[in-house]
Amino acid sequence: MVSFTALVAAAAAGATVVASPLQAVQAVQAGIQPGTGKHDGFFYSFWTDGKGSIDYTNGPGGNYKSKWNNVNNWVGGKGWNPGPPKKISYNGTWDNYKVNSYLSLYGWTTNPLVEYYIVEAYGTYNPSSGTSKKGTVESDGGTYDIYQTTRVNQPSILGTSTFAQFWSVRTQKRVGGNITTQNHFDAWKKYGLKLGTWDYMILATEGYQSSGSSDITINEIK
Ligand SMILES: *[C@@H]1O[C@H](CO)[C@@H](O)[C@H](O)[C@H]1NC(C)=O
Ligand SMILES: *[C@@H]1O[C@H](CO)[C@@H](O)[C@H](O)[C@H]1NC(C)=O
Secondary structure (H helix, E strand, C coil): CCCHHHHHHHHHHCCCCCCCHHHHHHHHCCCCCCEEEEECCEEEEEEECCCCEEEEEECCCCEEEEEEECCCEEEEEEEECCCCCCEEEEEEEECCCCCCEEEEEEEEEECCCEEEEEEEEECCCCCCCCCCCCEEEEECCEEEEEEEEEEEEECCECECEEEEEEEEEECCCCCCEEEEHHHHHHHHHHCCCCCCEEEEEEEEEEEECCCEEEEEEEEEEC
16 A cells, blocks of 8 residues: 555655665665565554654564554554454553554455454544444443444555444553454444455554554464
8 A cells, every 4th residue: 555655755754864765665664564464374464654664573473563653654463364253362562542543453344345443442542533423332341432434535455445444442441352353243233334355354553643662462262
């Protein structure tokens, strides 16, 4: 979703003296390059709109680490592709309560194209601000509020598109625990929020116009 030229432009805008486009990209990305792939038994996705710097690193198994500085928007993490209903556990460090960031189980479906979030913790911006609650779901020892929003001509797994976002936002923020995704998918369906064909699902760290860090490990509970 991010273009090479955007990365080069972002690097060139920084203080680093750049000698070549390749070095420019490296100045932006100290960790791996943005993209998707497989790492140590897990799928990962690392996306940025190109502004600021993000050091995203895949650790062993379901672990990933991130450190970002002055980004506009980035999202990354590890999970599965495709990502049908699963019970997952995760733990680690995400201490971004004072900046704009989310820690969520995050995924996509196609037909219809939907971007979904089960938000475990968020920082200064509640993603449900300015939209009305559809209902609630009890899951994994907590209450989640359910919302739907629409994105118009925004980046997606299918390029720039208009699509729905479904949200479950945990009312008591936490970092670590289990997420029984089926509970959320069932509740969304009950409130008329229809998912499509499973694409990827990751336990994502997202940063929006902020700087922060995370160190997260996920696992599937079978
Ligand atoms: C996190 O979970 C993994 C297993 O998924 C476990 O090995 C590790 O000890 C846990 N770490 C913490 C800090 O709880
Ligand atoms: C997560 O689920 C596992 C398996 O069902 C259970 O043993 C564990 O206690 C749960 N952890 C939490 C934090 O609820």
